[in-house]
Amino acid sequence: MCQSTEIMDKNFNFAQAEGRIYAQWEKSGLFTPDPDSPGQPFVIVIPPPNVTGNLHMGHALDNTLQDILIRYHRMKGDNTLWVPGTDHAGIATQAVVERALAREGIKREDLGRQKFVERVWQWKKEYGGNIVRQLRRLGASCDWSRERFTLDEGLSKAVREVFVRLYEEDLIYLGDYIINWCPHCRTALADIEVEHQDQADSLYYIRYRAEGSRESLVVATTRPETMFGDTAVAVHPADERFKAYIGQQVTIPLTSKSIPVIGDEYVDLEFGTGALKVTPAHDPNDFQIGLRHSLPQVTCIDLEGILTEAAGRYHGRERFEARAAIISDLEKEELLVKVEPLTHAVGVCYRCRTVIEPLISKQWFVRTAPLAKVASEAVKEGKTSFIPAQWEKTYFDWMDNIRDWCISRQLWWGHRIPAWYCQSCGRTVVARVDPDKCPHCSGPLEQDPDVLDTWFSSGLWPFSTLGWPDETKDLARYYPTTVLVTGFDIIFFWVARMMMMSLKMMGQAPFRTVVLHPLVRDAQGQKMSKSKGNVIDPLGVIDLYGADAFRFTLASQAGQSRDLKLATSRVAGYGKFVNKIWNAARFTLANLSDEILSEPREPVSLPDRWIRTRLDETAAECRAYLEAFAFDRLAGTVYHFIWDEFCDWYLELIKPILFGPDPAAIMAVRQNLLTSLAVILKLLHPIMPFVTEEIWSKIPGRTGCLMTKAYPGGQKPREDSRALEQIGFLMDITRAVRSARADFRVPPSEKLTARIKTEDPDLLKVLAEYSPLLVRLMGVQEIAQAEPEAQKPREAAFSVLSWGEVWIPLAGHIDLKVEKARLTKEAEQLRKDIGQANGKLANPDYVAKAPPEVVEETRERLSDLEKRLSAVGRSLETLASMS
């Protein structure tokens, strides 16, 4: 050994190394591409995490996969850009700051809008960098010099430009509509911000008395408190039971208010009583019915969930409290016919889970139909494709059934809507530059108090981050982006919006490929979320096992399935893999000589030829998997290659040479060993950047960072099928000896001999050359060719391989009973397999219809099995004769 192993510790100290390595990368500026440099652009924009957030498993997976792609393409020589940034997350951030204020006993109203927004900015400045710092711990190689925030100056300019353009094209409008109102967050919500939860509730049957007769109609409702907003009772026009009521008046119970009975086909004859109370101001369906029948809209619940004056004596009471009171009063008046239990879906706020109150309100909307049509076509025409492709259907379903998008939010934190209302002429002014008076009448203006939905600005992310609406160099060079990597849970929220907005504003789809990865779930298969409190902290996992092991685990699990239930045992397992690589490198570096051979040479020895061939094959596979976004296959391939082939076989095979007497052979092997290690480090680097970079830094004579070295597999792979075959032969022999030793409990101290019987002259040559190597490898005494006419010794273990037999004389070691049991079991299995193969071949349909190569394969297999069985049989006979 020329250098001691002391140049490397026994284990990779990831805790000590990761921060140092990341700082070096960042300092070197290697994350920052130059738009003027050559190279095909490869661009990813990060799904911007909420500024309020901390790194969770979803981010970890998302960003690991992105970093793998980014690092791979950077190594490939592409002009590679990964744009990072954060989202201002309107409701979420405002809520966080409001909570902080509440601890000081302050409400946002106490501060006023301007002061409050200042406080949020202050908060953002202080804590908003958390998640961005945490991404660094993962090893994410984002170009931090291009970091953006959805509320920064440039992006705000983009938001304003888009709003004005869409307004000018009549794609944004202001309308009185029924919207989803969260009484807790006090804001409107888009349809997809409403989650539906099954809830056990009651269905109340309430009697509405007809006027001028003793008859009555019974309606069923889950929400009696909306009664005071009723402006009709609807029945199906074809319903024989109630036809006669249409046109009559009924009285709302507990009031003296009279409403008409109308006929509308929306009513389901089967549900409840077949009569429906219509509350246009508090139910989206009733709203539609109301429009059809020109019914008045009576609001009986206000923005805070409190009943209004329209509710008469219930005025001022909270909606659910009022419900109980109303039920009790109805009972007293004998107007409550019955109560049935009912489980139904209730809409709740996705943020605070408060039950949504549908309300009529003036809000801004995007007319989505024309945008969605273009966005849908872009995917149909293959301009953007989804991986896995099944998600395209989900995307189409939504695009085809899209409804107008309510974009105004009654918050203070966000992009203020650039609309002003003239206080004298009443006109609405939408402008790129804040106007100071009405352009029509010069009257005073008042700006709309609302802000835009957060997703409005994130919908512009692929082009706003590159500088749009200015015609920047980045925009010209890097738009459209190449790949979007995200979870399928935000296809509607985000992907669809980016498609619509980008196509509208840029005329080009924002990315070529959308890679949808699984969602990381907890042990129960539940989506991890802060509000559920079931979050496993990725930083804790990194602390324990290191970023490389964690990244590798995520990649290895990122297949086609929708769930990724993270098991820490796997992370621990891949932590061992990191250690394995580390020690393989330690071995390699410890065996280098002082004279560094800088130029890779052609491999000479059989192990070298073999490993280099396998290395080329593996590199080609890795490239193919990376191009196909098959992260799990990529991980599996490098894992097995490094562990099973490089470490378990190659390193063992070369030891006899490395520690042998031939200086030229030693030099050749050292050279090849180092070359192979370098290729392995490069192959692995995109998944495990830290340990590979750290090992690279210890290679004498290396230059620069590993992260910029060319990814292997760019050239035509070497083909050396003879090396593969011959190594296979040596492996067969080795396994046979090891197996015999284990089966017969021969202690390692006792040396065995082995006899090889084969008629293949090629293999005999290999055997002659490598028997010293095998002797060393297996701890056998001697290994040699068996005489062609020799018989197997009576007491011997043996293996039958495709190319011949291995005999291991075991005089004194054979336990007849054990051996007999072993052989009997083997014979049994062989007979079963032979029976199966025979059965197939005896079937004329099989021979006639199965592909010829499959039939041929079966024939070969059968003859191999028969050869083995007969050898096993002979051996059993010998055993019998001995006892």
Next chain:
RNA sequence: AGGCGUGUAGCUCAGGGGGAGAGCACUACCCUGACACGGUAGUGGUCAAGAGUUCAAAUCUCUUCACGCCUACCA
């Protein structure tokens, strides 16, 4: 209610018409000059159930069961 997905070794998951796989766990032996976070040899599964298509089904089709997700206006 529709749509989508999942059910394979004790656990977490690959595979996807022709000999059941991986990691972890487990058993036995071994601290052999990179690694005991290691090595070697093993144990372990009627691939959810039933039917069909096929020469051949874990794999394709249908049905059923269980679980999960998404969409939806059944009050």
